[in-house]
Amino acid sequence: MIPYILRRIGAGLVLIAAVSVVAFTLLYVGSGDIAxxxxxxxxxAETVTQLRTELGLDRPVIAQFADWVMGAVTGDLGRSWFDGQFVSVSVTGRLGVTLTLVIGATLxxxxxxxxxxxxxxRRGGWIDGLVQFLAVIGFAVPGFLIALYLVLLFAIELGWFRATGFIPLxxxxxxxIGSVTLPIIALSISAIxxxxxxxxxxxxxxxxxxxxxxxxxxxxxxxxxxxxxALRNASAPAVAVLGVQFIGLLGGAVVVEQVFxxxxxxxxxxxxxxxGDIxxxxxxxxxxxxxxVIVNLIIDLAQAAINPKVRLS
Known part of the structure; x- marks a missing residue:
């Protein structure tokens, strides 16, 4: 089991490195004259040159990336170009809200x-037809539209939940609970x-x-x-799909967070x-x-626990 875990961790680190290289190249090289x-x-031209120097954009791209990597390894992702706040502080401060929605929707x-x-x-018949119909609705209706309907009905008309805003636990x-219930429901429909x-x-x-x-x-x-x-044997493919849905919910959270x-x-x-705060x-x-990467590792471990043959693949 330990070699299997080490292989998955190694693959995850390679993925993070590849994403970092591609993202840095697209953002810093593919964006043209950032200043x-x-x-x-x-x-x-003088003002542009001055800003380019202040941001370090006049240095070779390799040197910029090397500095970013050295900082990222220690948890320093740089500073915002507009408010000067540490990026790691800004991102981690917001990550909890997004993970609350995504984990809640996944559960x-x-x-x-x-x-x-x-x-x-088990039952088949009209129950099976109803489930498939609801599945089609979940696939067809966009998440932001569901979010708007939920706000209109449960927040504005009935007043049961907050329409917008977030209250920390x-x-x-x-x-x-009142601030995250509707976003979680809106985010979970397609995954369900x-x-x-x-x-x-x-x-x-x-x-x-x-x-x-x-x-x-x-x-x-x-x-x-x-x-x-039966459910244990049938759950391995469902766990894999659930992991994919978790990753997709991270993207869906962007829209839902804007609505709420x-x-x-x-x-x-x-x-x-x-x-343009790169x-x-x-x-x-x-x-x-x-x-x-962490979610994929958890999913792999869950599948390995359900089906030991996965460890040998």
């Missing part, structure tokens, strides 16, 4: 998807649809296996056959991209890559 873009077309999707998928596979538990479909298909295949018929012939409780044996005015990575990314954008990209 001119920041100051505008009406700025004088909600996992619970509801298992229930819907298992029921659809340390300030108020009920306020925190994808995972429920996967579980439904895997469960139908698992329930048709010979070992399931053998267990039933021995008089084993039906609930035990379904949830203890939440101070997460999505809001920071939009602001930094609009301003160090902040670079920091967001790298931190997101690290989160993706």
């Amino acid at each position: 001119r873009r920041i100051l505008g077309q009406n700025a004088t 909600l999707a996992a619970i509801l998807a298992v229930l819907l998928g298992v029921v659809a596979a 340390s300030d108020s538990v009920t306020g925190w 649809a994808a995972v429920a479909q996967q579980i439904r298909g895997s469960m139908i295949d698992a329930l048709a296996k010979d070992y399931v018929r053998t267990l039933r012939s021995r008089g084993l409780n039906a609930r035990s056959v379904v949830y203890k044996h 005015a939440l101070p997460g990575l999505g809001q920071l990314t939009v602001q930094a991209t609009t301003q 160090p902040v954008v670079m920091g967001v990209v790298v931190v997101t890559a690290i989160v993706v």
Whole structure:
């Protein structure tokens, strides 16, 4: 098991390094004259040259990247070009909000998807049709549209939740719940649809296996056959899909955070991209890559625990 973990960690570090190189190249080399873009077309050549020197953009790209790597290894991702704040502070301060939404949406999707998928596979009929219809709706309707409907109904019309804003858990538990419930629901709809479909298909295949018929012939409780044996064998593909959905939810959080005015990575990314604050954008990209690597490692370990054959692959 330890060699398997080390291999996955090594692959993750290679991925982070590759993302860093590509992102730095695209942001610093592919953006053209960054100083001119920041100051505008009406700025004088002397002013542009001065800013380029202050930002270190007059140095060779390799030297800039080497300095960034040396700082990143120690946790220093540079400073914002506009407010001077450390990028690591800005990103980590917003990361908690985004992870709250994404983890909450993932847990909600996992619970509801298992229930819907298992029921659809066992009962069939109109329940199966209803689950597939809901899955189509989840795939077809954009997340921001669902978010707007939730705000109009539950926040504005009924007044049950906050329409916008975020209340930290340390300030108020009920306020925190009220501020994240609707965003989590809006973010989880598409994930519920994808995972429920996967579980439904895997469960139908698992329930048709010979070992399931053998267990039933021995008089084993039906609930035990379904949830203890069939679901475990059917859960490995669903775990993989859930991991992919988690990564996709990181991107979906950008839109949801804008709708609910939440101070997460999505809001920071939009602001930094609009301003052309490249160090902040670079920091967001790298931190997101690290989160993706950690999630993939957790998913791999979960699959290895469910199916030991994965460790040998």
